[in-house]
Amino acid sequence: MNATTDATPNSSALSSPAHHAPRLLSGLYATGVPATLAEHLRHYGPSAPGTRTSPMSVVEAVEAAGLTGRGGAGFPTARKLRAVAERGGRAVVVVNAMESEPASRKDEFLLTVAPHLVLDGAVLAARTVSADTVHLCLPRTRAAQFEQLSAALDERRRARLDPVRLRLHALPHTYVSSESTSLVRWLNGGPARPQGSPPHTHERGVARRPTLVSNTETFAHLALIARYGPDWFQQAGTPDEPGTLLVTVSGAVAAPGVLETAFGTPLDVILDRAGGRTESLQALLLGGFGGTWLSAEHLQVPLARCNLAPLGAAPGAGVLIALPRAACGLSETARMLAYLAANGARQCGPCRFGLPAVAEDFAALAAGRADPALLSRLLRRVGLLPDRGACRHPDGAAQLAASALRAFADDVDRHLAQGACAAAHRPPRIPVPPAVLPETWR
Amino acid sequence: MTTTLALTGSPLWYASRAGGTLALVLLTATVVLGIASGGRVVPRRIGRFEIGLLHRNLSLLTLVFLGMHVVTAVLDPFVRLSWAVSVVPFGASYRPLWLGLGTAALDLLLAVLVTSALRHRLGVRSWKAVHWLAYAAWPLALFHSAGTGTDTRLPLQLWLYAACLATVIAAVWWRLAKAGPGHVAGRLTAAVAATAVPVVLTAFLAAGPLQPGWSQRAALTPVVLIGGGR
Amino acid sequence: MNPANRAKTLRIDRIACTGQGLCGELLPELIDLDEWGYPIVKDRSVPDHLRAHARRAAAACPLLALHLDADRT
CATH class of the missing domain: 3.10.20.600 (Ubiquitin-like (UB roll))
Incomplete structure (x- = not known):
């Protein structure tokens, strides 16, 4: 695994001492070697709120920083924190480290090199929303990471660092098991399949308590914002999307x-x-x-x-x-769609019928076996995937299929008229996990 | 002998018999429609929702005739039943077991009625769980009719029972044939029940109500009945 | 305002829905069906003149998957 860092702030901020403040993968973590708690504390100091952000509350700091969720949806984190905090009562915080995107490695990498940064953020968030428990959800396939994080949690327990319970879980790894409601359902003893709403997770989640579910990376950013403040955070990125x-x-x-x-x-x-x-x-x-x-x-x-x-x-x-250029975009997409179709939770219409049908049509297109009605049928079926499931899985698959038909429009015409291109017969370029049904949801 | 006795009964007795028989026919139709809509039947001339509406309306009509059946039976001076008998099964002085089956069926149907009325509040799971009891109520009603029914020995009545039985059994087998894989236990239970009910009913009719002296035997307590002594 | 008089919106419990398609038969003004019988909501908000039809459609769903929510505003 290779990590490169780029924390270059805006030129206007060069004079600020905060320019030298490390970000997620800079400094200590650029080495790729896991940081122990001692190293982490030496580097960042304790994470007690108020060290740098006083008297601003964490929510206000996060809001001023403009932090958004890094799991994909990009929802403003401050609004999420506030929604959970306003429900009142004991809340629960869930760190989503499921990273189900087959091509993504960032959560795994971040947890490997900077576990305590993520945990700091999760504990801070827990204090902010008055939670007494933080659940850390990992895919079951990452056994080594599970061991490493258990050790990290032991370190923190021995140091009596955290006022909240930290618990580590290994969940079945499927594409949709990283959905926030899947985590909540699994933590409540059910299958790791999306739940749909209402009730929303922030209203009634784990153990029927208000629950904050956020991506691993989001918590790490939160920990840094609490230490260095929103102004520092905004030195990188654009005014609309800082960080x-x-x-x-x-x-x-x-x-x-x-x-x-x-x-x-x-x-x-x-x-x-x-x-x-x-x-x-x-x-x-x-x-x-x-x-x-x-x-x-x-x-x-x-x-x-x-x-x-x-x-x-x-x-x-x-x-x-x-x-x-040497690859066939349609074939690559067809394989990804087959994987996505097999990985649906099969709870809603689009994942039971629509997505498998789209994957089949797309495979026929990629293989040059298209019937005359295929393209119009495929477009219609793709158009009917979004917004009709309990989660966004079919929406994402539709996005992939529709954008492939746009980006590879010339190839589509060629495949329809002359059959599969030469590249379609060559070995695939993008690694795709096998399109098999999940063995277990529990 | 039973027939002649019944023909001398009061108007209430006639009303009770008619109400009971009609309720059985309507319940049969309700069950068949329920099975059909559960099996996603696609009718040609009417909409699918009309099957559901018909199922609901016929079930309500069933309860109307059932009410008439029960009220007239209790009011009839011939058998002298208490009101408690209409809801507490197996407590009657008259043919306790066979009457009790009818009472049990009524209780189950009332549970189904109440949960259906409250289904939006209960949630689909609890509602459906109770709704399955309707499948138990139907054979109970059938055995109640055969065991207590004044008219059981009339050929026309026997043909009616046979027709009710045949439609429900046919509907169950149609549903089983349409069902996909999964729910193995449920499908097996349905298949066994669909085979057992006609066999047991035929055997029972041949050994019980259609033999001379049934009215005396039916009046006995269940324990003696199971012994089956002549 | 009385919740009963508020504007209503359709909501489908997508996990409960099994594509029986009764809602599409009873409320074709607002709900289409896809090729597998699953609903396609054309318009979530229920106009006043369709309110009774929408209620009937919600009552007819054998899976109780169609809901008529009162708008919060």
């Missing part, structure tokens, strides 16, 4: 891996930072398997919501896959 985010770059780049970049960084700059392209590129997949294909002409677009929205894309969970 940095972790990005997992893979595909046709020389040094694939996790790197930290400021919002607003052009996509090709990020690729350069990941060692640069190894081949001529055809397209970029932004946001992962539930993300958006961008054709190569959009390589200079900044990684920011407002710039990506016109292209139908969003930063998502920071997955960036570079597809070389």
Whole structure:
């Protein structure tokens, strides 16, 4: 695993001493070696609120900083904190480290190098929303990480650092088990499948208590904002989207891996930072398997919501896959769709019928077995996936399929007219987990 | 002998018999429609929702005739039943077991009625759980009719029972044939019940109500009945 | 304002829904059905003149998956 850092703040802030303040992967963590609690404390000092943000409350600091969720949806974190805090009563905090996007490694990487930064943030959030328990949810497939984090939790327990209970869990790893309601349902003794709302998680979640579920990385940013303040946080990124985010770059780049970049960084700059392209590129997949294909002409677009929205894309969970010209985008997409279809929870109409049908149509298109009605049928079925399930899984799959039909429009015509292209017969370029049904939801 | 006795009864007795028989027919229709809508039948001339509406309306009509059946039976001076008998099963002085089956069926249907009225409050799970009791109420009603029914020995009445039985059994088998994999225990239970009910009913009719002296035997307590002595 | 008089919106419990399609038969003005019988809500907000129809559709759902929510505003 390779990590690159980029915490370069705006030039206007160069004079500020805060410029030297480390971010998620800088300084200590750039080495890629796990930080012990002692190292972490030496580096950052204790995380007691008020060290730097006094007398501002954590919620106010987070709000002023403009921190948004880093799990993909990008919801303002302060609003989430406030919603849980306002419910009153004992709340629960859940750290979502499920990272179900097959191409994403950022949560795993962050928890490996900076476990205590994440835990600091989670404990701070717990104090902010008056929670007495923090649940840390990991995929069952990451046994080594589970061991490492158990050790980290033991360190904290021995140091009597936290006023709240910290509990580690290993959940079944499927694409939809990272959905926040899946975590809540599993923690309540049920299957790790999305629940749908109402009631919302922030109203009634784990043990029927108000529950805050956030992505691993979000908690790490929160810990830093509490230490260094919102002004420091805003030195990186754009005025609309301040701060940095972790990005997992893979595909046709020389040094694939996790790197930290400021919002607003052009996509090709990020690729350069990941060692640069190894081949001529055809397209970029932004946001992962539930993300958006961008054709190569959009390589200079900044990684920011407002710039990506016109292209139908969003930063998502920071997955960036570079597809070389020698690959067949339709075949790659067909394999991803087959995986997404197999990984649905099969609870709602779109995941029971719509998504499998779309995946099948797309496979026929990629293989050059299209019947004359295929394209119109596929477009209709893709259009009926979004907004009709208990979670956003079908929405993401529809985004992938629709953007592939746009980005690879010429290939679509060719596949329809002349059958599969030569590239479709070559080995696939994007690793996709096998499209098999999950063994267990519990 | 039973028939001649009944023909000399009061108007209330006639009303009770008619109400009971109609309730059985309506309950049969309700059950068949319920099975049909559960099995996602696609009717050609009417909408699917009309099956559901018909199911609901016929079930209410069933309860109306059931009410008439019970009230007239209690008011009838011939058998002298207390009001408690209409809700507490197996406590009657007259044919306790066979009357009790009818009372049990009525109780189950009342539970189904109440939970259906409150289904939006109860949630689909509890509602459906209770609704399944309707499947138990139907054979109870059938055995009650055969065991207590004044008219059981009339050929026309026997044909009616046979028709009710045949439609429900056919509906169950249709539903089982349509069902996909899964719910193995449920499907097995349904198949066994659909086979057992006609067999047991035929055997019972042949050994009990259709034999001479049934009215004396039916009046005995359940314990003696199970012994089956002549 | 009395909750009964407030504007109503349709909500479908997507997990409970099994695509029986009765809502689409009873409320075609607001609900289409896809090729598998699952509802496609064309408009969530229920106009006053369709309120009785919407209530009937909600009552007819065998899975109790169609809900008529009173608007919070």
